[in-house]
Amino acid sequence: MARILINVPPKAKRGDVIEIKTLISHDMESGYRPDNVGKTIPRDIISLFVATYNGAEIFRAELHPAIAANPFLSFTTIATESGRIDFKWTGDNEFLATETALIAVE
């Protein structure tokens, strides 16, 4: 299982702009590198990241072979209501990782 680190403020005031940071362990093998005998290492990357806030999509990122290993994505949203923010990474070789963070909005 991939290691995931998430930073979502546990509490926010309604209407506040909050910063969300996500980090996931992944090789992001570009598909262009040769191994030590000259054979091309097959591509193995995360290709899509989606964040939803109580079910509604708030952020989406398409990732490509030029993205470095262990992608770090940070974005902002407006704290509208208490609930959950779900994160989902999908990619090559049926890669799937999910994580959830809870937020309390006053």
Added chain:
Amino acid sequence: MAALARTYRLGEDDDLGIVAGNRICGELSTIAALIATVSIISGWPAIAADILLSERKSGYQFLARETRAMQDDDTANPGMLWVLDGEALWNRKVGKANKSCADCHNDASTSMKGVAARYPAFNEAANRPIDLEQRINICRTDQQNATPLLFESNEMLALAGFVGRQSRGMPIAVSDDERTKPFIQAGRAMFGRRQGQLNLSCAQCHDDNWGAKLAGVSVPQGHPTGYPLYRLEWQAMGSLQRRLRNCLIGMRAQAYTFGAPEYVNLELFLMWRARGMAIETPAVRP
């Protein structure tokens, strides 16, 4: 554990093959330019003067604001991915003895606090100093009856990172006694010795030219405060020995094999040179 399964990434420092060619040439030409500049000064000292204790700076102080932010926030620091793996390994039973690290050492946050700040340390059985990675492998073979971990394997970096993390903020305090002094001296001699086709010593960059630029990056003073650390160029965690190998290849010198006593002597000298500075493991560097 994806991080553990990760293959060792061929990088500019790791291989002399085609993959590495361009970047090495780039670094070498910069080093060559540096030499061209400094060789104008006649009587270049073979062994440079030590940096005053009060003027020492961690590599952290040469970082860009963004890289500092990565290191400062444990949820943005990619080295923490290895530390988390290390925590899992700490508690996993392995080997014929079916023992985990925790079975002997219990809670790492107390038992391992300050340990990384004391390594390399003198080992009776080896009759010489050993570094933290070698110490971990002694536990693996003698206590857990398991196969030793490979240097630079993700498992080793994870465990060393996890153990190192327990000393974060603590002052580096390697032993400087009768037993370790000859090895510190050997490390110092290596640090001051010109070597490789570029005929450079470590001291020429890290004592005399720190703060200058090499390949667009600041030359740091070379204090090993944050190892194992996450290097953005490696896109991975790496040990101090990997960093030393990287420098040696940049100088066009023959790199030693991982675990070589020459590396451990140099590690010991560098830790002694950084005595009193705070451990930052896992640090982030460009």
